[in-house]
Amino acid sequence: GKDKIIFVTKEDHETPSSAELVADDPDDPYEEQGLILPNGDINWNCPCLGGMASGPCGEQFKSAFSCFHYSTEEIKGSDCVDQFRAMQECMQKYPDLYPQEDENDEKEKSSKDLEDTPVEASVAKEEKGSS
Numbered sequence: 001g002k003d004k005i006i007f008v009t010k011e012d013h014e015t016p017s018s019a020e021l022v023a024d025d026p027d028d029p030y031e032e033q034g035l036i037l038p039n040g041d042i043n044w045n046c047p048c049l050g051g052m053a054s055g056p057c058g059e060q061f062k063s064a065f066s067c068f069h070y071s072t073e074e075i076k077g078s079d080c081v082d083q084f085r086a087m088q089e090c091m092q093k094y095p096d097l098y099p100q101e102d103e104n105d106e107k108e109k110s111s112k113d114l115e116d117t118p119v120e121a122s123v124a125k126e127e128k129g130s131s
Contacts, residue, residue: 033046034046034048035049036069042065042066044062052065055097056090056093056094056097057087057091057094057097060083060086060087060090060091061087063086064080064083064084064086064087067079067080067083068080
């Protein structure tokens with residue numbers, strides 16, 4: 001494989017290293033290339049995608065992400081609404097795999113945070129800032 005395990009002793013650490021750095025092999029399939037490959041293609045194996053390119057909605061994700069990446073519209077991705085809608089519809093079928101924030105929970109949390117904020121404190125801040 002790609003990994004090499006080396007055991008060292010305390011004595012090994014007491015002397016300066018004589019290791020030589022080897023230039024990265026651009027053809028190494030395990031090399032981390034990032035999201036966009038040197039040729040401009042999308043690296044679907046990039047860990048930065050969090051596995052979204054595989055799984056039950058992988059094809060929908062790839063379609064939507066590709067559309068957005070290659071979009072030349074004035075508002076980038078505005079021509080990809082259908083692909084993103086298909087991806088969203090797919091993800092809603094698998095809530096365990098693709099957990100979603102419940103809009104109602106978010107609204108309740110926001111309004112509760114507002115209720116917990118003392119009115120006097122926010123009024124005092126405004127008065128202090130306006131002088």
